Amino acid sequence: MSPAAASQAIEDALALARDLAPRMAAVVLTHFPDADTLDLMRPGAGPLETIAATNRALAAELAQEGVEVLVQVADRAAFRRWMDGRADTPQARLAWRNHRGLLQGPAAFQALGLAPEPTKPPRRGKASGTLADRLMRAFADEEGQEFDELAEELIATGRDGVLDQAIRKVGARFGEEAAQDLAHDLLAMAEGARIGPSGWATLVALPVALPPGTPPDPVFLGESLITSGALAEELELRFLPEWRAPEALDALPPAALRRVLVEMVAGEEPTALPPAKPTQLQESGFGVLVGLQYDWAIPSWEEIVAQGLPEPPEEGKETPEEAARAQVFExxxxxxxxxxxxxxxxxxxxxxxxxxxxxxxxxxxxxxxxGLAEIRDFVDMARSEALGEEVVCHATVEGERLQLALYTRAGRFLDELSLEAGQLPVPATEMPELLRTFVPLVSQPPGR
Structure with missing residues (x-):
């Protein structure tokens, strides 16, 4: 590639970066340590020097635009293991991630041969008042970026007192529902952060209704889910090895919740979330498996160039892949x-x-x-109207709905009842077996 062509390639990449940056939160750049690695992973991609120069230019430009830049160092052995058993397609090659960890912050820039990115102070508005007042106003004004930056700063620095004060101020001025919304938003923000090997880590929970007596082995249960195939390929999940009490989760304020996340990313037991005592589990009837989830779905620059930015999921619409995973989960x-x-x-x-x-x-x-109690009452009422005659039931299933019609054995119609799936203790198709325990069933209405 001539110097002019290389320069043009870099300029084209920068132009695309400037165009896409407003819609990007983070990006992964792949650093190739040598030409052999580049040829293996990206055959025909161009000279190593041009790829490296493009990465440096992109990192500087995107960081200036507020995009989080992460760097993965290409690894031939890990790449070969990744491709083993996969179709050799451009998409598969670009999807590889170095699971030993993505470089972030100064380490990412240094890997590319750049000086560390200067730390940008959070944007400050001109609003006066206490931190709690400013957070309240940002929340009320729906100023997304200002609210996110201030809330993140307060969470990361452990300012639970300020956050609680802001929640109370919102409640006093805008009502309890608004205060609950703010509290929920802060917890949702606290449970995830741009930390960990993938560049994004979040806390998840698996609540479990426990049987009487000794609860099941939490390690076995968690591992069986992880290996079941119910998780998306880009997610990496690790559960804590012991049960937690639901009440303990509910008691954590945002900054304490963030500390739990940080400690778990560091491989430590969370100090603010100790294992549940057996008596706690017995009293509540529920245990919770707390998990640390890494999301490796941050797109690489090469994927963005080849496929465009990932489309956000449509609200309320399940993809075929999600439907398949839901079946596996069930x-x-x-x-x-x-x-x-x-x-x-x-x-x-x-x-x-x-x-x-x-x-x-x-x-x-x-x-x-x-719903089951309603069926029993329905049958009892019909028996009182049957004046001593035997009552029988004709049950039909319409989709997920159960339709019941009661008759006397002689064929006199008494009453009918329709129940939706949500009112039934088992699927509608399984209800006849349950109904037989307290009312005779007939395949056709009597007398027909």
């Missing part, structure tokens, strides 16, 4: 129920949503129990 839940003496894993959720997931489960269980 099969894993069924297997866990059998292996765990009747334990019921709920959903794998963000750490801050664990107690809400448990509350939803209890509400659903209550609705299902009330």
């Amino acid at each position: 099969r894993w839940r069924a297997a866990a129920y059998e292996a765990g003496d009747g334990c019921v894993p709920l959903a794998l959720v963000p750490f801050s949503e664990a107690t809400a997931e448990i509350a939803d489960f209890l509400q659903e269980a209550s609705d299902q129990t009330s």
Whole structure:
């Protein structure tokens, strides 16, 4: 490649970077230590010197635009292991990540041969007042970047007192619902950060309804989920080896929650989240597996050039891949129920949503129990109207709905009832076996 062509390639890359930077949060640049590694991983990509110069220019430009720059050092042996068993496609080659860790901050710039990126102070608005007042105003004004920067600074520096004061101020001025929204936003922000080997780490939780007596082995349960195939390929999950009590999760304020994340990334037991005592698990009926999740989905610059920026997921729309993983997860839940003496894993959720997931489960269980009670009352009422005649039931399933019609054995119609899936303790197709325990079933309405 001629010097002029190399210079033009760099300028083209910078022009694209300036165009895309407003829509980018982070990017991975791949540093190739030698020409042999470049030829193996990116055959025909161009001279090593041009690739290195392009990386340096991109890092400086994107960092200036506020994009987090991470660097992975290409590794031939790791790349060969990655490609083993995969189709040799450009997409597969570009998807490789060095799981020994992405370089961040000064280390990333030094790997590219650049001086460390200067630390930018957080943007400060002209607003006066205490930190709590400023956070309240940023939240109320929906100033996304100002709120995010100030909240992140307060969380990272352990200012739970200021955060609590801001929540109380929001409650006093805008109402309790707004205060709850702010508290939730702060917890959601605290549970994830740009740390760890992948460049993004977050805390997740797996609440489990426990059977009476000794709870199942948390290590076995967690490992069985990790190896089940229910997780997206770009996610790496590690669970703490012991149960945690739901109440302990709920008690953590944002800065303390962030410390849990930092400690777990460092491979340490979280000091603010000790293992649950057996009595705590027995009293609540639930245990929680707390996990550290690394997301390796930050796109590389080469992927962006080849495929464009990743499209954000459509709200409420499940992809075929997500649907397939959901089926695997349901099969894993069924297997866990059998292996765990009747334990019921709920959903794998963000750490801050664990107690809400448990509350939803209890509400659903209550609705299902009330549905069964409604059927029993329905049958009892029909028997009182049958004046001593035997009552029989004709049950039909319409999709996920259960339709019940009660008759006397002689064929007199008494009443009918329709129940949706959410009101049933088991799927509609399994309800006839349950109904037979308290009312005779018939395949056709009597007399027809």
